Amino acid sequence: MxxxxxxxxxxxxxxxxxxxxxxxxxxxxxxxxxxxxxxxxxxxxxxxxxxxxxxxxxxxxxxxxxxxxxxxxxxxxxxxxxxxxxxxxxxxxxxxxxxxxxxxxxxxxxxxxxxxxxxxxxxxxxxxxxxxxxxxxxxxxxxxxxxxxxxxxxxxxxxxxxxxxxxxxxxxVGFSTLDHKPCDPRERERIQNAGGSVMIQRVNGSLAVSRALGDYDYKCVDGKGPTEQLVSPEPxxxxxxxxxxxxxxxxxxxxxxxxxxxxxxxxxxxxxxxxxxxxxxxxxxxxxxxxxxxxxxxxxxxxxxFPNCPKVSEEAVKKEEELDKYLDSRVEEMMETSGEESPPDLAHVMRNLSTENIPDLPPGGGLASKRSVIEAAYRRLNPQREEDGNGGDLDDTW
Missing domain, CATH: 3.60.40.10 (PPM-type phosphatase domain)
Structure with a gap:
């Protein structure tokens, strides 16, 4: 695992x-x-x-x-x-x-x-x-x-x-491939026909995928062809x-x-x-x-x-620049209102921002996609702040 x-x-x-x-x-x-x-x-x-x-x-x-x-x-x-x-x-x-x-x-x-x-x-x-x-x-x-x-x-x-x-x-989304998981009925049937089982959503309780290249420990059932094994290499x-x-x-x-x-x-x-x-x-x-x-x-x-992929838009670039400036100003506001003796750590800043209704965040990415902008503002305003021993200030999710 x-x-x-x-x-x-x-x-x-x-x-x-x-x-x-x-x-x-x-x-x-x-x-x-x-x-x-x-x-x-x-x-x-x-x-x-x-x-x-x-x-x-x-x-x-x-x-x-x-x-x-x-x-x-x-x-x-x-x-x-x-x-x-x-x-x-x-x-x-x-x-x-x-x-x-x-x-x-x-x-x-x-x-x-x-x-x-x-x-x-x-x-x-x-x-x-x-x-x-x-x-x-x-x-x-x-x-x-x-x-x-x-x-x-x-x-x-x-x-x-x-x-x-x-x-x-x-x-x-015009098309997507289908994941090969052991719990899929077609995959489960092949696994069971090869003498295996599906436990905790894994082949024999161990492997989380039902098709793969390699994994020869799962491809040694006598009398079964390569596409009939516990794990199949067939795409x-x-x-x-x-x-x-x-x-x-x-x-x-x-x-x-x-x-x-x-x-x-x-x-x-x-x-x-x-x-x-x-x-x-x-x-x-x-x-x-x-x-x-x-x-x-x-x-x-x-x-x-492809040739028809989205192209750079002046309007989109402008909105991105405005969003970055807004996030920078919000970090500065949080640092100023917190007091000089105990400035908040980055995780606290991120959690506070995640509760706000921030316009024009990238769809699908949300605030997580702007973390580098927030980190840069945080470091600029609080350069003396050191990461903790586990990297928690800068690497924990929120």
Missing amino acids: GAFLDKPKTEKHTAHGAGNGLRYGLSSMQGWRVEMEDAHTAVVGLPHGLDDWSFFAVYDGHAGSRVANYCSQHLLEHIVTGSDGFRGDGGGGGGEGGGEGGNEPPSVEGVKSGIRSGFLRIDERMRGCLADAASGPLDRSGSTAVAVLLSPEHLYFINCGDSRAVLCRAGA EVFEIPRTPEDEFVVLACDGIWDVMSNEELCQFVRSRLQVWNDLERVCNAVVDTCLHKGSRDNMSVVLVC
């Missing part, structure tokens, strides 16, 4: 890029966990002639990071080479969607087949290569995987586990035609979804895109806000923006 630090690690890994009419940004943070077990993939332009295709993924590791890291480096290649039909090259035997001479693009069913085959192939591959002499006994780590594969005409949403992808279309794949109304896709691990709903995250991202053009900054705001909302897990988010 994971152990926790006394104070969160808030350093971030970030990246951004563009191509194929897309822009993307990403951010990940270790947070309160003792180890960073998340990984990600971001590729614009795929191999094997799929130059106008792109692939983005988030992997949420558990019981170690080896499976998540391996998948971030190798899953895409296993998918693209998973079936002849995916490549649309005829495959020597006329695979699904494969045109003669390789002139036709892959068919929808060919792509779906390649994705599923790729997941099963990499899972079997890792079973052997992660248990070599150098690593000792069988690696017990596992990882969820959530991804979006973009062709010029389609979005392929891919999910295995409880990370999640959400499409924002025309200003609202669900959803194909959606692209439209001009598509704004952005968010991929995130459950450290994000634990504290934000689909609608909240979409509205928060939309509001930030109207204030900042920097996608890394938008992603950083997501993970910081989720930390301040109380997430105790690793946090990773990938944001993929």
